[in-house]
Ligand code: IPD
């Protein structure tokens with residue numbers, strides 16, 4: 001076990017490194033986006049795209065981490081994968097919201113989390129087109145730029161503004177659309193932002209009441225999950241389960257529980 005002082009020093013160092021990496025990648029992506037940006041490759045389906053900028057951003061981040069923290073492990077959306085020896089693992093989404101980025105829409109982000117022995121202890125999400133960076137350290141609260149971030153107080157269920165997202169596979173989307181169809185008459189409205197990391201940070205800063213999505217990967221939710229929790233929201237998956245690729249839910253106490261129950265009944269956790 002790491003003693004508390006050493007752990008605090010480690011958290012401070014990892015936060016510093018994550019903030020610097022996210023700032024560098026964010027500036028690179030904001031200032032370097034080619035006007036004729038196109039699709040470099042597709043992944044799980046024809047609409048699941050990668051651009052040259054996703055790949056370059058991941059390289060920029062992993063090169064920086066290798067220089068500053070050479071003994072750490074790395075897991076990145078575009079294939080970065082390294083076993084470390086330090087017990088620290090970086091979980092990286094070099095562009096979360098690639099489709100928004102491809103179209104020149106502003107809601108995309110760089111998401112970087114640090115896990116120690118499997119637990120996320122630092123999360124940073126940079127949203128350059130909003131001029132905002134969200135960050136959290138486990139047990140130390142969440143911040144947007146240098147202001148403390150707080151989730152909203154739970155509204156009545158029927159007044160909740162609920163964000164969600166959709167996967168890239170047709171069969172999954174058909175079911176996701178069916179879940180939304182049943183949820184939309186029950187709540188204030190639905191939003192589909194296009195960057196799961198920003199959606200989770202929007203819970204942290206009170207710009208949305210709740211968010212859920214099936215099919216996220218660790219790089220989509222690792223940083224935003226910690227930021228939402230440190231801002232006072234509850235996060236989880238199916239009842240009793242933590243956030244996972246199966247299901248991610250974030251909402252303030254009082255709204256989280258009925259939403260989780262609804263999503264369980266609607267089968268939001270399966271295809
Ligand atoms: C996607 C975004 C989107 C979510 C998808 C993710 P990507 O990540 O976070 O909001 O709905 O499930 O895959 O592909 O832009 O990195």
Ligand code: CA
Pocket residue numbers: 077093095096097219220
């Ligand atoms: Ca992503």
